[in-house]
Amino acid sequence: MIKKTFNVPDMHCSNCSMKLESIEDELAGIKEINASYHKQQMTVEFDETKVGEEQIIAAAKKKGYVAIPV
Amino acid sequence: MSSQEKKLTGIPVVLMILGMVLLVVAIATLASQNLVGQDIAMAGSAGQVFIAFITGLTTGGLSCLAVQGGLLASSLAHQIEQDYLEQSAQQRKREKKHPVAQIRRSNTALPILLFLAAKLVAYTLLGALLGWLGSYFTISPTARAFLLITIGVFMIGNALRMFNIHPIFRYFSIEPPKFITRYIRKTAKGTDAVTPVFLGALTVFIPCGVTQTVMATALGTGSAALGAALMFAFTLGTSPVFFLVAYLTAEFGARLEKLFMRFVAVVVLILGLVTLDGGLNLMGSPLSPQNLIRNLVPSNDVSASAGESPQLPSLGNELVLYVENNGYFPSTLKAPAGKDLKLNLITNGTYSCALAFIIPDLEFFQMLSPVGTVQVEIPAQESGTALYFTCSMGMYTGQIIFE
Numbered sequence: 164m165i166k167k168t169f170n171v172p173d174m175h176c177s178n179c180s181m182k183l184e185s186i187e188d189e190l191a192g193i194k195e196i197n198a199s200y201h202k203q204q205m206t207v208e209f210d211e212t213k214v215g216e217e218q219i220i221a222a223a224k225k226k227g228y229v230a231i232p233v
Numbered sequence: 234m235s236s237q238e239k240k241l242t243g244i245p246v247v248l249m250i251l252g253m254v255l256l257v258v259a260i261a262t263l264a265s266q267n268l269v270g271q272d273i274a275m276a277g278s279a280g281q282v283f284i285a286f287i288t289g290l291t292t293g294g295l296s297c298l299a300v301q302g303g304l305l306a307s308s309l310a311h312q313i314e315q316d317y318l319e320q321s322a323q324q325r326k327r328e329k330k331h332p333v334a335q336i337r338r339s340n341t342a343l344p345i346l347l348f349l350a351a352k353l354v355a356y357t358l359l360g361a362l363l364g365w366l367g368s369y370f371t372i373s374p375t376a377r378a379f380l381l382i383t384i385g386v387f388m389i390g391n392a393l394r395m396f397n398i399h400p401i402f403r404y405f406s407i408e409p410p411k412f413i414t415r416y417i418r419k420t421a422k423g424t425d426a427v428t429p430v431f432l433g434a435l436t437v438f439i440p441c442g443v444t445q446t447v448m449a450t451a452l453g454t455g456s457a458a459l460g461a462a463l464m465f466a467f468t469l470g471t472s473p474v475f476f477l478v479a480y481l482t483a484e485f486g487a488r489l490e491k492l493f494m495r496f497v498a499v500v501v502l503i504l505g506l507v508t509l510d511g512g513l514n515l516m517g518s519p520l521s522p523q524n525l526i527r528n529l530v531p532s533n534d535v536s537a538s539a540g541e542s543p544q545l546p547s548l549g550n551e552l553v554l555y556v557e558n559n560g561y562f563p564s565t566l567k568a569p570a571g572k573d574l575k576l577n578l579i580t581n582g583t584y585s586c587a588l589a590f591i592i593p594d595l596e597f598f599q600m601l602s603p604v605g606t607v608q609v610e611i612p613a614q615e616s617g618t619a620l621y622f623t624c625s626m627g628m629y630t631g632q633i634i635f636e
Contacts, residue, residue, distance in 0.1 A: 199408070
């Protein structure tokens, strides 16, 4: 398990953090996502053997957000 | 989908909109009848309920949608996705038989209605609870002033956040605790009727700024019934706008969202300034926008000094203030400094909140009768000073200038 933080500059309300956190239900290998509208960031705890950074970025993009690894 | 089917799916939406319009008209008629009634308590309460309803109808719907729209969208998203998949499958089948037939999404109206109905019930109960709590203590004008100022600052901060002025304003958006958002998220995945009902009820935990103002008013009523009536009227008022915008957004997609958010930001900013003004007026502050404007812009609505008025020659050290439905006249009274004075408050068929008369600096508060005269003792004041007076909402204001 590793923890990775992404900047998500286009979050515009606290509902966006809820949307981003829902990725944890959609991608296998993700343990937890904590997204913060205040910090414009999300921290993802995931199993790197099951899911990659690119897949997380793609999942965020699908929801309408650009996730940039910190 | 056949043309008959298309007509049938559109009927609930049309009926729903018609129903809401009729409800609005019925409530407005009832409230206005009560407003001109003879019983002051009834008129005052009906007036408050009517104002709450109009507030909901005009601004509350937009403001609430900005805060709670996400929750509604969550409950709709899955429904829309399912409808789409279902209809795509049906369309493929039908296209084989009728190549020109069109499919139209139709199931978003019901979840929105369920969401709004649950919200209405939840907020009515919340209003009853707040009113009941309020019956155990009285909110003083000063406490109300602080409450209004806090809410005003919160609303202005939120508007500036929506305009994306500076990252600091993001902190004006309250992020619910993770366990709540996680729970809501899991619930929002359901597609049954329970989901929108449950999410609608959950909106009590994320009230918008305007709602919070009405909640504070409900607390101030000190009555469970009136608190419930206020919140019911307000939430009912928000429903048509909430429904229409949510329905249209679901139908036309996120293209409208950006434009809509800008509009909400402008409305919230104006409301925030009005709320802040009310709070500052209740504190008797000369820095409230109303008092600043009054002192900067010369007005004809100024009385002569007490005893010098040609209309009131026999009053001596007495001042006269007419309390009318749309405020206090004259809004600026001039009085001699260093003398004890008597301020006569004259009402004649007044039923607005102007009846709740406050002079913050003297800690004077009195609920006036709709018809009559009340005399207030004003102790001697220094020359060059001013005493501000206002209604209990901080809406109608005026001042006595001592010279």
